[in-house]
Amino acid sequence: xxxxxxxxxxxxxxxxxxxxxxxxxxxxxxxxxxxxxxxxxxxxxxxxxxxxxxxxxxxxxxxxxxxxxxxxxxxxxxxxxxxxxxxxxxxxxxxxxxxxxxxxxxxxxxxxxxxxxxxxxxxxxxxxxxxxxxxxxxxxxxxxxxxxxxxxxxxxxxxxxxxxxxxxxxxxxxxxxxxxxxxxxxxxxxxxxxxxxxxxxxxxxxxxxxxxxxxxxxxxxxxxxxxxxxxxxxxxxxxxxxxxxxxxxxxxxxxxxxxxxxxxxxxxxxxxxxxxxxxxxxxxxxxxxxxxxxxxxxxxxxxxxxxxxxxxxxxxxxxxxxxxxxxxxxxxxxxxxxxxxxxxxxxxxxxxxxxxxxxxxxxxxxxxxxxxxxxxxxxxxxxxx
Numbered sequence: 001x002x003x004x005x006x007x008x009x010x011x012x013x014x015x016x017x018x019x020x021x022x023x024x025x026x027x028x029x030x031x032x033x034x035x036x037x038x039x040x041x042x043x044x045x046x047x048x049x050x051x052x053x054x055x056x057x058x059x060x061x062x063x064x065x066x067x068x069x070x071x072x073x074x075x076x077x078x079x080x081x082x083x084x085x086x087x088x089x090x091x092x093x094x095x096x097x098x099x100x101x102x103x104x105x106x107x108x109x110x111x112x113x114x115x116x117x118x119x120x121x122x123x124x125x126x127x128x129x130x131x132x133x134x135x136x137x138x139x140x141x142x143x144x145x146x147x148x149x150x151x152x153x154x155x156x157x158x159x160x161x162x163x164x165x166x167x168x169x170x171x172x173x174x175x176x177x178x179x180x181x182x183x184x185x186x187x188x189x190x191x192x193x194x195x196x197x198x199x200x201x202x203x204x205x206x207x208x209x210x211x212x213x214x215x216x217x218x219x220x221x222x223x224x225x226x227x228x229x230x231x232x233x234x235x236x237x238x239x240x241x242x243x244x245x246x247x248x249x250x251x252x253x254x255x256x257x258x259x260x261x262x263x264x265x266x267x268x269x270x271x272x273x274x275x276x277x278x279x280x281x282x283x284x285x286x287x288x289x290x291x292x293x294x295x296x297x298x299x300x301x302x303x304x305x306x307x308x309x310x311x312x313x314x315x316x317x318x319x320x321x322x323x324x325x326x327x328x329x330x331x332x333x334x335x336x337x338x339x340x341x342x343x344x345x346x347x348x349x350x351x352x353x354x355x356x357x358x359x360x361x362x363x364x365x366x367x368x369x370x371x372x373x374x375x376x377x378x379x380x381x382x383x384x385x
Contacts, residue, residue, distance in 0.1 A: 027060065027067040027330045029320050030074065030090035032100035032110060032121065037078025038228035041256060042309055043102040044299040046124055047073075049313025050099060051296065052289050060321045063328045069321070076101055078226070080109040087113035095119060096330045097323060097339075099316045102309060103226075104128030104145075105174040111138055120323075120336035124316045125250055125273070125309050128178045132357045139339055139357040141316055141346070142273060143364055145175075148249055149182025151364045151382045152222065152271050157190045159380075160245055160269075162219025164193045168209050168233075170225050171198040179224040179249050199229075206233050210240055224249035231260040238264040245269060253308045253367075253376075255301040262374035271364045274308040274348045275378045282347045286310065305375070308348070308365070315346035 031050060034043035050071060059066050072093045074086035083101075087110030090098055098114055098121040101107045107126040114121050115137050123131050123140030127148055132138045156162045165187050169176035177198070184194040195216050197209060210233070213221045221244050223233055230252050237246060238261075245267040248257070253272040261268050276283055287304040290297050297304065319342060324330065327338035344351040352360045366379040 021068075024059070024068045025065060026070050027062065027324060028070050028072050028093060028095040029317070030072050030093065030095035030098035030100075030119070032074055032076060032087060032090060032098050032107075033102055034078040034106065035073070035075040038226040039078040039103045039106075039251075041227050041301070042251060042254060042307075043078070045254070045301075045307040046100070046102045046309040046313040048290075048296055048299055049286075049310035049315075050317045052286055052310075053314045053317035055289065056285075057318070057321060060324055062324050062330060067324075067330070076103075076106045076110060078103060078106065080105050083107075083109035084113055086110060090114075091117040091119060096332050097122065097320045097335050099313070099320060100124055101126055103175060104131055104178070107131045107138070108174060111135065114138070117332070118336065119332040120339055122316050122319055122339070124312045126175075127250065128174050130174065130178075136357070137336055139353055141319060141348075141351050141359045142250075142312060143361045144358060145179045145249075146182045147361070148271050148364060149179050149184075150186040151366070152247055152249070153183045153186035153190065153192075155269070155366055155380070155382055156220045156222070156245070156247060157187055157192050160220060162192065162245070164195070164216055164218045165220045165222055166213035166216055166218035166244075167194055167196040168206075168213075168221070168223040168225070169196070169198050170203075170229065171200050173201075173225070175249075175251070176225050180222065183222055183224075203229065204232060206236050207240065210237055210242060213244060214240075214242060218244045220245045220247050222247045224251060226251055227254055227256050230254075231256055234260040234264070234266065234268065238266055241265070250308065255303055255305040255307065258305065258369055258374050258376065259301070261369040261371050264371050266369070266371060268369040268371075269366060269379065270368075271366055271382070272308040273365065274306075274311040275365045275367055276306045276376065277378070279347045282311070282314070286314075311348050315344070315348050315351060318346065319344055319351055
């Protein structure tokens with residue numbers, strides 16, 4: 001499958017995009033992502049992977065018929081209040097399968113709409129266990145927070161030598177609070193001490209929290225929050241000249257974090273799904289596409305650094321195509337049934353689902369900010385042991 005995708009990417013770059021017949025039947029894939037709100041930047045980068053994949057493979061053969069694949073967008077606004085309305089929009093558009101969302105809280109909030117309509121959803125980077133728990137329609141291709149939290153705790157304790165960890169989460173945010181909980185459980189099991197606090201939505205001044213971490217003698221400051229907050233934390237931690245390491249989950253894997261950290265003396269580490277360089281064929285094709293499309297480049301933060309969420313969006317799109325082909329139908333219920341047995345060798349690794357619909361994954365990438373070059377440095381491929 002990797003070779004096939006590589007050939008498709010090369011052909012796409014060498015030849016003009018072929019015209020899709022106007023009378024070709026259409027299959028709709030819903031894109032349930034934040035294009036606005038606190039997670040809007042991350043949602044746009046996740047969508048870039050889907051959009052690039054749609055350019056590479058704009059059609060799919062289902063049964064004996066070739067269909068044009070149409071991406072149907074609904075902005076969930078990074079808000080659990082807006083998510084059900086966005087989900088209902090996709091249901092009304094009669095999509096066969098949904099991709100998303102960036103953000104576990106909005107995924108959970110929109111889930112009931114998809115369940116009631118019999119439409120399967122493929123979570124891309126929504127890592128909270130509650131997304132798939134107790135249902136048979138929500139799948140995901142990313143690792144989960146119990147795994148991610150343990151990976152980060154192990155690295156903080158064993159590799160960084162931290163004995164005290166300070167955890168900070170946005171109050172009421174399922175992703176933040178869930179991931180800090182699993183980090184704390186794992187870190188304390190290793191023998192470390194954890195101080196955990198929350199901040200209210202809309203906070204812009206984090207100096208008191210940063211000073212608290214310093215006062216407790218923390219060796220690591222773990223704050224797996226959205227980009228709207230993580231960049232502020234980076235800026236303010238640099239101003240306070242902190243000595244502890246900053247750690248984030250997959251939401252920190254963004255060129256916005258890189259930009260905020262460049263030129264500082266901070267030690268910033270994140271866990272994520274992909275490191276640029278892991279698949280040169282994909283990397284080269286995606287970068288070329290970004291640089292040819294001004295809007296796409298803007299949505300990527302103004303440069304062609306590859307975010308792991310874009311890779312995951314790309315893999316999610318091809319997972320949906322495999323499910324449509326396996327179903328032999330555009331009927332959403334048939335696609336739901338077919339998804340359980342879909343396997344795919346994606347850019348981010350092998351994709352397969354367990355009995356809950358979660359991805360079978362046992363490793364994560366740890367990478368750090370090179371504050372001199374403004375790029376990510378690969379640190380390790382990390383498991384839970």
